[in-house]
Amino acid sequence: MTATTIDGKAFAATLRAQVTTHVAVLKADHDIVPGLAVVLVGEDPASEVYVRNKAKQAGECGIRSFETRLDAATSQAELLAVVQRLNADPAVHGILVQLPLPAHIDANAVLGAIDPTKDVDGFHISNVGQLSVGQKSMVPCTPLGCLLLLRQFHKGGLAGSHAVIVGRSNIVGKPMAQLLLREHCTVTIAHSRTRDLPSIIGGADILVAAIGRQEMVRGDWIKPGATVIDVGINRVTRDGRTRLVGDVNFAEAAEVAGAITPVPGGVGPMTIACLLLNTVTACCRAHHLPEPAGLAELGL
Numbered sequence: 351m352t353a354t355t356i357d358g359k360a361f362a363a364t365l366r367a368q369v370t371t372h373v374a375v376l377k378a379d380h381d382i383v384p385g386l387a388v389v390l391v392g393e394d395p396a397s398e399v400y401v402r403n404k405a406k407q408a409g410e411c412g413i414r415s416f417e418t419r420l421d422a423a424t425s426q427a428e429l430l431a432v433v434q435r436l437n438a439d440p441a442v443h444g445i446l447v448q449l450p451l452p453a454h455i456d457a458n459a460v461l462g463a464i465d466p467t468k469d470v471d472g473f474h475i476s477n478v479g480q481l482s483v484g485q486k487s488m489v490p491c492t493p494l495g496c497l498l499l500l501r502q503f504h505k506g507g508l509a510g511s512h513a514v515i516v517g518r519s520n521i522v523g524k525p526m527a528q529l530l531l532r533e534h535c536t537v538t539i540a541h542s543r544t545r546d547l548p549s550i551i552g553g554a555d556i557l558v559a560a561i562g563r564q565e566m567v568r569g570d571w572i573k574p575g576a577t578v579i580d581v582g583i584n585r586v587t588r589d590g591r592t593r594l595v596g597d598v599n600f601a602e603a604a605e606v607a608g609a610i611t612p613v614p615g616g617v618g619p620m621t622i623a624c625l626l627l628n629t630v631t632a633c634c635r636a637h638h639l640p641e642p643a644g645l646a647e648l649g650l
């Protein structure tokens with residue numbers, strides 16, 4: 351193996367320590383406690399794990415967490431009423447509605463009902479728009495986490511690099527493209543209709559894989575020395591044991607790439623750390639107080 355493993359787990363711990371310090375100052379100087387509300391509709395086992403991790407890590411940073419669990423048959427009107435209650439609650443600074451939602455609920459209507467200043471996922475159309483024109487906004491946690499890892503690893507900056515993002519979802523691919531454009535990368539977005547994906551990937555100095563297909567990206571597609579950010583979380587059962595793998599074949603890619611994030615322990619922990627960072631940022635903005643370094647450093 352030649353690639354450096356980018357330790358997302360360790361970097362996320364550093365970020366959470368910074369968040370913890372900021373939370374302590376808010377409490378000591380202003381008697382303010384940031385609050386994060388997570389809403390979970392239905393019983394998806396993977397979502398259960400994320401929601402539990404979020405609440406645990408929020409607590410460790412001194413952030414108050416509020417959990418609302420609704421059964422899978424909850425109507426859209428009931429869910430909207432919950433969102434409105436959280437919008438109006440001054441103890442809640444961040445609201446996250448766990449996706450995916452059951453099919454009978456219009457996710458866009460729900461995301462659009464969240465107060466944009468409390469939208470710590472950055473999915474509200476006004477945050478999406480603000481990011482795209484370069485105004486202060488809430489930035490989606492997963493792409494933000496990927497960018498913080500890239501900036502940490504490329505201390506000289508990312509300008510001029512060719513970044514290829516595989517995946518065009520509203521949650522990962524599209525906001526990732528916006529963030530890398532702001533960093534002056536040359537950005538290519540690939541998806542399921544892209545022709546000759548291996549040769550497009552072969553041009554990438556930076557590859558972000560957000561596809562949802564286990565180990566689809568092969569080592570011999572990757573440009574030697576490239577930085578590979580693997581967003582994919584795929585649960586596979588091998589030899590009777592369940593484990594997580596990414597969208598990139600790690601063993602192969604590690605022979606070619608300059609640096610690569612592992613799964614688990616790469617982007618996933620950064621996503622949660624960024625959610626906590628966004629919550630504290632939203633809290634500081636609500637109270638017109640100085641915010642933590644994260645978003646400000648990016649000019650957002």
Ligand SMILES: NC(=O)C1=CN([C@@H]2O[C@H](COP(=O)(O)OP(=O)(O)OC[C@H]3O[C@@H](n4cnc5c(N)ncnc54)[C@H](OP(=O)(O)O)[C@@H]3O)[C@@H](O)[C@H]2O)C=CC1
Nearest residue numbers: 492517518519522541542560561562581582583617618621
């Ligand atoms: N680590 C973390 O914190 C997070 C991890 N994830 C993981 O990241 C992955 C992607 O998530 P998400 O963006 O929500 O997924 P979506 O399913 O919304 O999007 C997947 C994207 O991949 C594209 N795609 C699918 N198949 C291919 C293919 N064969 N070749 C090229 N492109 C393809 C799709 O193209 P098209 O648009 O044409 O259909 C689509 O744009 C998942 O594994 C998910 O679990 C997600 C969020 C957070």
Ligand SMILES: Nc1nc(=O)c2c([nH]1)NC[C@@H]1CN(c3ccc(C(=O)N[C@@H](CCC(=O)O)C(=O)O)cc3)C=[N+]21
Nearest residue numbers: 399400446447448449450471583614615616618619621
């Ligand atoms: N409104 C909303 N916002 C989200 O940000 C959101 C969502 N809905 N729905 C689901 C996806 C997925 N997601 C992950 C978060 C953490 C890990 C994570 O911590 N992963 C660990 C492993 C955890 C495990 O063992 O399962 C790791 O990669 O090391 C993974 C995936 C956030 N998402």
